[in-house]
Structure formats: C-alpha cells, structure tokens
Amino acid sequence: MTIKDIFDTMDYGPAPEASGDALAWLVDQGSRFGHFIGGSFTDPTDDFDSKNPANGNTLASLSQATQSDIDAAVAAARKAQPSWARDGHKRARVLYAIARLLQKHSRLFAVLETLDNGKPIRESRDIDVPLAQRHFYYHAGIAQLMKDELPDRGALGVCGQIIPWNFPLLMLAWKVAPALAMGNTVVLKPAEYTSLTALLFADICRDAGVPKGVVNIVTGDGAVGEMLVGAPVDKIAFTGSTSVGRKIREATAGRGIPLTLELGGKSPYIVFDDADLDSAIEGLVDAIWFNQGQVCCAGSRLLVQEGIADRFYDKLRARMATLRVGDPLDKSIDVGAVVDPVQLQTIRSMVDSNTSGEVYHAPGALPENGFYYPPTLITGLAPSDPLMQEEIFGPVLAATTFRTPGEAVEVANNTRYGLAATVWTENINLALDIAPKLATGVVWVNATNLFDAAAGFGGVRESGFGREGGWEGLQAYTKPKGKRAALKPVTPFTGDGQPTDLDRTCKLYIGGKQARPDGGYSRNIYGPRGALLGQAPIANRKDIRNAVEAAASAAKSWGKTTGHLRAQILYYMAENLSARATEFAARINDQVGGRSGDKEVDAAINSLFTWAAWADKHDGRAKGVPIRGVALAMNEPVGTIGVLCPDAHPLLGLIASTAPAIAMGNAVVAVGSHAYPLSALDFTQVLETSDLPGGVLNVLTGAPAELSKTMANHLNVDAVWSFTSEDVSAGIEAASAGNLKRTWVETTARDWTTPDAQAFLPQATEVKTIWVPYGE
C-alpha cells in the first residue's frame, strides 16, 4: 500500500506494540522458571509451557509445584510472618515501593501480560497495570493506618491465594496487596496459562525490599491449587470458576480457616428507554467485549426495555461491525485472543448448542492463527434459555427484553449468580430505586466495569462471598486480636422427676405462628436436679423447610423497612421482655441451675437495646474513587440467615445471636439452645406481642446435627451462623457449598453479655458498591 492508497482508503494499518523488551526479559531469565520461594527462584523443572494465545508460540517453560514445593513455600511464609506483621509503617514503605516499581516497569508488565494472556495491549496498558499500581498505593496507605484505624484487628497468618487467568497481574494485586498490608504473608498460585507477570512481580519484589518469604509464588495447574488448599495455611482466597470455588469450600470445611471466593457471574446490563443509547452501546463494548468477555463481572445478559429494543439492537450491530479483532499487541485492537484453545472450544460449543433467538456474529475476518472468537450478539432469548443462565466467559452477549422496571429487576435477579449489574437511565429516581433491588455486590449506573482499590468488589449468591478493596476488603485478611477458649460442650440434664406445675405446651414458632413439630415428637427437658420442666418439640427437616419459606418471604419486606422501624420493634421486644423479667429469670434458673437468671434477662434486654441502637446506625460510606462521581458502599441485609444459637444461655443465646441479624434487616431461622430449649420457646410469646412481622424470627428446637445440615443444604438460605457447642461446623461448611452461602461457625467461647458489633455487623450485611458517575 502506498501512502496514496492509504490516503484513499483511510485504513488504520498495523500499530504494533514492541515486544522486544518483554521477550528479552524472558530470555534473561533463561526462558525457564521455577517457583519463587523464600525470596529466590527454585531450579526450573520444565513441566509445562506458557504460550502466547495470539499465535500459539511458546513463551517460557514453567514448573509444576510438588508437595515439597508447597511445604517449603508455606514454611517460608510462616517463618517470615511474625516480623512482617510487626510494623505497619515498614509494610507501607514496601508496598509503596512495589507500587512505584509497577509504575516504573509498567510497559514491561503490560506487554508481558498481553503476550501471555492475549488481551489487547490497550487493556493491559491502560487498565490492568494502572489498577494494579493503584491497589498497591491504596494498601500502602492501609498498612500505614492499620495501627490507628484497626486497633483490634490482627493478621491471619499465612494466606493461600489462587488466582485466574483473565486478569493475572490485577488479580494478584487484589490478593497480595491487602494481605500484605494487614501483616499476612502469602503463597500465591497464578493460573497455569498465565504465570509470567506473577513471576515478573516476584522479581520486582526483591527490588522493592519485600522480606524473604513474605511473597511466595508457586506455579502449576489445578493440582497445585488443591495442594495449596490442603496446606496448613490460615486463609484461602480464591478467584475463579464457581465449580472450583465449590470444591474449595468443601475441601476447607471444618478447618476453621476463613475463606473468600470471588466466582462467576452472569451480570445483567439493563437499558431503560430513557437512556443515552449511544453511550449505553459504548458501555456494552466495555462490558462484554472487554478482555474478550473473559471477565467474571462481564455484562453478559443484556436486558433492554421492549419499546427501544429493535432500535438498540440495530445500533449495537452497527457498533459491533467496527470492533477490531486481532493481534492483541496491536494498539488499535479492541478484541484480542481467547486465552486457550480449550476456552475457545467451550465458547464455541455453548453458542453452537443454542437453538433459540437470533445469532449475530460481528463481520470481519479473524486472524488465521491463534485462538479467536468473533464478538457475538444473541437476541430474542428468554430467561429459560441456557445462554441466559450459564456463564459463557467469552465475547458473547445474550439479550432479552423487559416491560417495566419491576420486570427488569425480576429478570435481572433470575439467576444463581450475583456479582455485578449495570443500569442505564437518565432518571436518577429510577437508577437509585433499581440499584438496591438488584441482587449483586456491585452496581454501575450509566457506566460499566469501573474498578478501584477504594471500592469493594465481590458478589452474592453463587458469585461467592467476601469483598476485595476498600475497608470492607480488610475483613478478609484480619481477625480479632486476642485468644478465646474453646467452646465447651453443654449437655442436657437428665432425670426422672415429676412435673412441678400445670403442663405448659411449648411449640415451634414459624411464620409468626405457634406450630407443632412436623414429626410429632418432643423430648423431656429436665432441670439440674432432675425435675421435669416440660417438653421441647423436636423439629425435623420439614420444619426447617417451612421456617425458611416463612423467613424468605418475610425477608423481602423486612429488608426494605427502615432502620428506625426495626429499632422500634427491637426496643419494644426489650420492653415486653422486661415486663416478664421475673418469669423468664425463674425459667432460666430452673433449666440451668443457680441464680443467674436475673442477670441473663438483663443481658438479653441490654443486647436488644444494643442492636436496636445499631439498626439505624450501621451507615454505609461514600468512597473516594478517582472519577467524577461517587461509589456508595451500602450495607444491605444478607437475606435469610440460619442461626444455631449458643447452648449455655437459654434466653440470651437466642437474643444475642439473632437480634443483630434482625436489626440489619435479615430474617432468621433460629435453632434454640439444645441443652436448655425452653426459654427460646417461651420468648416467642414476647415476639407475638412486639409487632415483629411473622417470619422475621422463626424459632425451632431440635438436634443441631440434623437441623444444621438441612439449613446449610437449603438453597434458599443465604447464610448460616453456628454458635452451638455441638460439633457441626464442618458439616455446615461442607453442605454450604451447594449455593455457596456464607457461613460463620464459631468454635470458641464468646462472652454473650457483651454485644460485639465489630463481629456481627459485617456478618449481618452485604456491602453493595453502587457506582454513580455524574456530570451534565
């Protein structure tokens, strides 16, 4: 082509980013890599190759970690951890140095990322690498402030971290920066397709003065991940597929280590008829064709208001025609290569097996070599079509229509996932009404895929749990300071005494009504001297089912009530309990023995006051994100929470473990103290007189072992908390993998007379980040 020819056609032509420096770095390392353990690289064992998905060329040969590598890495991290945790300012200096070095070597990181992953150089250069830098800057500040701002929190210890191949460096930053800031040390496993920038990161850790053993990087496939999950670490953080997340949940069950999972999604992208359509189209480019659609929060489900759908689809098809697919190192490429032929095949077979709707592939030839899939739009799908439900993880957009805002929410929430959502409307009333109704961890208003270290990111439902970024992200890498004693088993008294009074019938309390147990069984409850105090119903799985149904239904409206109203009701419960204090105290003494009943009733009233007080005070935050706009961190109720109450305190146990959940707008299915169940059942009479809507608190009694499993298994329960002294935690954690509900199992003794807002409030809420850019 002569200049004259180009002058006539006005084509773009090639604009390749030079890859020489990145390739030279690989050669300097011998094009072979071992693991980074204890501050140096191990001898390479050449087990597998890392390839450039744009052309299939081998970039380097990598090592598959063995059990002894994992052991060595964990040991190195363990050894380094205590001194690393000692001085926040020193950590801040190191994290700052890492941020600076990421800046100084920004192009090297970007080019290496694109070579290894296939994403367009524009994205690695303008998005991934700057966001990674920002994460380290932000957390340098967090390390600096930890002592003053989080005085009661301490490091967890050694964190095992497993990251995916779609944002190799950025996910590393999201994992490593907060962990290090909080004084943890890490063993990180990058995805086997994309380990190179992690290894380059290891290299710069040495220049940044990261002490030996603080950062360890082991490479390999899923088997290495499994070994890391099985290693004696104090925390597992995983980003990746929901199926692997589920396995990790099962594998870590009962080990008493915290877990965060950031998993898949099928995020809705909602366009209302008053939206700036051209801008919404451009947003879609950044939603589903960003990183070839290989983004956990990709806006992969397009929901368009019916009246504008045809016009919107026309505009969208026209826009798709100008997307440039090709060599990711070319600066003018919008869509690069899919990471691996396996992934490409998955995308192909999912789209090919679809028989509904209209499939539109963007025109334009794909490169002959390398792994490419054309940007694709499938319109006319219904929520029941598999492509509207299953995550494709490719450049494929599935579209359907809706009629009203209410229907938009219904369709949007009709999914097992709950990671992110996008809403386009020029109407602030509509936007701010819809955002809280979407069952996701992130909502973008008139924008999409905005990220920042200050703003939490993470999902609900099967998109996982835990947040990354912001103050809320630090929960995942800290624990309360101080040691607590192990929880002692509390066994029911036995006896053969006579009833002391007229028979009192205690029933289960489900949906605001007294209910006989489904199974029709009860058991005798004896006092410490063997007196027969009464009978407690034995709930079975059907009672759990009924209670969850009542709770899930109540949660919908309870979660939308004002904190002020919830506070009033909790105070009123306290008032009504206070009026019957003597009776409740006597009943406690009868069951437990001694004369602590008065104190326990006082503590219960105090607890109700505390959580009533919090009901309207657990404020969200407005995050200082680097855009003209605001990122709101809103504390939303989790939904339906199953609670296995502590056994030692018949009344306080029920109240102190459920009131925080109720105060935050959740509905609760509580299993009262197994040893002393009668006070919980008596308390339902107070509930009946206290205006608490039916279903908000359901009270069951029965065997924790059986009931906890049913609750943890139940796909409509959003979280399970266990404070019982029975040995149920492993079973709960394992069973929770079904819908990846949040679990909180305590096996240490808690002082229930002192309400612990720091522990309960985060457990009782989900932080939703709502991004609202503005400007006219």
Next chain:
Amino acid sequence: MTQTIDTLTTPTQLPQAVEPRNPGMELDLDWALGVQANTSAIERRAKTLPGRRSVKKDYQAAWLAKAITLIDLTTLSGDDTKGRVRRLCAKARQPVRSSLLEAIGLPGLTTGAVCVYHDMVETAVEALHGTGIPVAAVSTGFPAGLSPLHLRLMEIEESVKAGAEEIDIVISRRHVLTQNWQALYDEMKQMRAACGDAHVKAILATGELGTLRNVARASLICMMAGADFIKTSTGKEPVNATLPVSLVMIRAIREFHERTGYRVGYKPAGGISKAKDALVYLSLIKEELGDRWLQPDLFRFGASSLLGDIERQLEHHVTGAYSAGYRHAIG
C-alpha cells in the same frame, strides 16, 4: 460506508457536488427533545478513544495528508488585510513544501477551503481562482450573532454575491438557552434560504450552550432546518472544539442520516493545533460515522495553526529527523 472518493480529482469539495444536499425537514420536537447525552459516559468514550486507536508510519503520513485536505485554513482577526489574506490563500494552494508532497506521493494537495470574514471574500476568491479551493465566509454578525436578523441575512447574501461558496453562520445561543427551539429552527431555515447554492455550516458555539444535551438538541434542530454542516465553535468562545462535544454532534449527524438518509458534515473548530489531535479526530469520525465522512465534503477542521504541526510531522516521516517550524512556509 466504505465508498471512497478521489478528492484529488474531484473539482470541488462542496457537499452538493457528490451528495444530495440535506433539504431539511419539518421541526420534529419529539425527536429533538428526546435525545439524551450522558456527560460522564461521553467523556469516558472521548478520553479512552486516543488509547484505542493508533495510526503509525505510512498510515500516519497518509492520515495527516488527508487532514490537510480537510482544513478550512482560517484567518478571522480584526487586523486582517488583503495582503494577509492573499498570503493565507497561497498557503492553502501549497500547504506543504512540494518536495515533501512528492516524497509521499501526493503532489498537488491543497487545504479544504479558506475561511475569512465577509470583507475578505473577494480577495480570497481572486487569490484562489482556478484552484477549486472554495472560500468560506463567516457571516451573520460573527462571532456573537447579535446583530439584527435582517442584517445577518443580508450579510449572507452579500457574501454569496462576493463569491463565497460556503457560509459559516452562528446560531442565536439565546434560543437554545431559553429553549426556544422554534425560533432556532426558523432562524436557521432563513439563513439556509439566504445561502442559496452556497453551502451552510451552522456554528453552534457549543462552549456557550451549557450542556451536552443542549448541544445534541441544537445539532438536530439545525439539521432539521437544512444545515449542510454543523460546526462547534467560532473559535472565540472560552471553550472551543472538544472531543466530548464532537462525539455528541457526530452522533446527532449519524442519527439524522439513519432517519433521513441525508449526510450532514461536521466541522470542529478552535483548539485543534497538533497533528496528534487531528489523528484522534479522524479516528473518532471513522469510528462513529464511518469512512465516508473522512472527505472534505463532509468533514473539515477549522484551524489556523494545525497545518504547521502537520508539516513538521510529515517532514519527520520523510527524513526520519524531527523538524523545525522555520523550515516550513508560513501562511
């Protein structure tokens, strides 16, 4: 959309020469007032565009050469004289040293037009005689557009009589700011009529319209009233052409074309002085409107100092050495 025109052999760059001229249409307020412009989303698109498209080497040279053919080489100063205007016209005829044009294989390149005040039209027409380069006049009480309407219309007629083939009019910003859309439409329509066969560029003075939504509405209404081109600025407002404003205006042009089938041209003016900026604008047009708009009948830069930077870049392309301003003839 991939149709190309050999502009070097096209005798004139007026839109009516190749495209059916936009006849205008009834004022459709439902349409105009229904447009939305989300400022932060538009700014994001504008901000990321330079990072999404890059033109290098021969391609860059070709694009810069194209940019030259799209320039309305402009002088709009109180101290303009005949001599000054003749000098500018000479530059329009020979915008780049001929050895450089030979080297890139594009001899005979000229700018798109020369743009002057009414009083200088005759001089410019004379100076450009036989070149095919049209003369554009800024009429209608430029730049404020606050002289009596009948005088503004007369000024257009005078300019056309004097030989201007393109008329850059300014709209009454107050009609936009007070939402008097009918008045805006009527005024534009009268001006278009006054232009006769000369083609009319409507200057919206976007820096004074307050919001992007207003820019979008004013763009549509001027096109409904028969504008051949819509143009950002007089160059005298505090803020002139910007990428976000351009995005709004060319999206309006795209929509107007989709609905009516008529192509209206676009002219960003003021503040575009670097070759790099010109490339970004061209890629913006290519992306949002398509290649057809990358021709002088549908796109112009209103610029005075842009050409100098392009000349330096072209010399760098030819010689491999960075250039100096004094090596290139002034206009």
